[in-house]
Amino acid sequence: MTHSEIFSEELKLIKDKTLADNVRLFLDEAVPEYFFQIPASSSGKYHPWYSLGYGGLVRHTKAAVKIAADLLNLEQYLSLDADAIIAALILHDTFKQGKEESGHTVGEHPLIASKTIRWWVYDTLPKEQQASFIKLCSLIESHMGEWNYVEHDDDERSTFMPKPKSEEEKFVHMCDYLASRKYLIVEVQ
Numbered sequence: 001m002t003h004s005e006i007f008s009e010e011l012k013l014i015k016d017k018t019l020a021d022n023v024r025l026f027l028d029e030a031v032p033e034y035f036f037q038i039p040a041s042s043s044g045k046y047h048p049w050y051s052l053g054y055g056g057l058v059r060h061t062k063a064a065v066k067i068a069a070d071l072l073n074l075e076q077y078l079s080l081d082a083d084a085i086i087a088a089l090i091l092h093d094t095f096k097q098g099k100e101e102s103g104h105t106v107g108e109h110p111l112i113a114s115k116t117i118r119w120w121v122y123d124t125l126p127k128e129q130q131a132s133f134i135k136l137c138s139l140i141e142s143h144m145g146e147w148n149y150v151e152h153d154d155d156e157r158s159t160f161m162p163k164p165k166s167e168e169e170k171f172v173h174m175c176d177y178l179a180s181r182k183y184l185i186v187e188v189q
Helices: 017-029 056-071 082-091 109-124 127-141 167-179
Strands: 149-151 158-160
Touching (some): 017 109, 056 082, 082 167, 109 127, 127 167
């Protein structure tokens, strides 16, 4: 089974076939192996039980997409770019522990994912397909919402990630946030 096959149901939600195919390709070519194995939270402190243990981050990701798919059917969200939202949610935590498995969440993982996506897009996709994939970067970079500050112990540097501004950015943050609430149990396969 390829990595993208794990998200076959979620990828079907993306109506733009080219975007779906490119997300599939990115999952298979660029996402680190650890993403498909690790829990959503190494401490268990910030995510519900179903997203802990082996494959927990994948289950968290699937839950966020499931929440988005339900909410995107509501009248007040019909004007949002559903394809970009679903694609960004599939990819939002793909570098949660950094470029290499580190055993813990890397605070600036949204920026690492965005930077990796940008390099991959310019190296891999034809020019006419790049813009729709690059659009995902702002949704991923801001998915942490108000938890956008990372303090580093090893030196005096700090990292700020952008807070969500557009309606799509706010929506991605909301779905990720809801998927991490311990009191919400989302059935995923």
